[in-house]
């Protein structure tokens with residue numbers, strides 16, 4: 001876990017009383033989050049659009065990924081400074097940014113920067129789910145919601161880069177009917193957002 005998350009200069013220079021209060025506040029909000037996550041079965045998972053007010057939560061989510069997950073997410077080893085710079089650069093007016101919440105906790109994030117391409121705008125998707133909430137279908141829900149959102153925003157395709165060894169991503173790409181290409185250890189999956197053509201009824205002869 002990245003300890004620098006808890007080392008803000010503001011905390012260091014605070015008077016003792018305020019420091020105690022800040023400490024209590026952090027503990028209380030963490031307990032509240034834990035409690036609300038504990039009620040996950042009752043509260044369920046909500047897939048939501050994220051905005052600028054969620055930026056620090058997105059940063060905390062990405063910073064708590066273990067090294068392997070972080071490398072899978074960013075397609076290579078990146079340090080905390082890179083992650084912070086990446087989050088600071090998210091353009092919420094242009095990109096698709098979705099979150100999965102259980103109670104108050106942000107347990108999954110999709111950030112898909114949208115850029116122009118010859119066939120129409122393409123969203124390049126990055127996804128992560130907090131380790132303790134994996135294998136529960138949250139990633140699948142986030143991905144489905146992103147494809148829907150992309151379609152609604154006029155984005156023609158969602159593209160995902162992942163390592164060939166990333167079993168969940170390979171499973172999703174296959175089940176989403178993606179066009180998959182592979183270059184060495186890296187795969188690229190492209191999912192068209194066009195709705196499937198309706199089945200044409202056969203004419204009676």
Ligand SMILES: CC(C)(COP(=O)(O)OP(=O)(O)OC[C@H]1O[C@@H](n2cnc3c(N)ncnc32)[C@H](O)[C@@H]1OP(=O)(O)O)[C@@H](O)C(=O)NCCC(=O)NCCS
Pocket residue numbers: 069070072073074125126127128129130133134135136137138139140141161162166167168169171172175
């Ligand atoms: C990839 C990731 C987002 C998946 O999140 P998740 O919530 O566990 O995903 P789901 O539970 O919806 O599972 C997705 C699919 O992968 C399969 N799957 C999940 N974990 C698996 C595993 N370890 N091995 C094989 N298949 C697995 C599931 O069966 C499911 O396939 P299905 O729809 O055919 O049943 C999560 O593992 C993660 O955050 N990884 C680190 C970041 C990353 O790799 N990002 C992708 C590149 S940007």
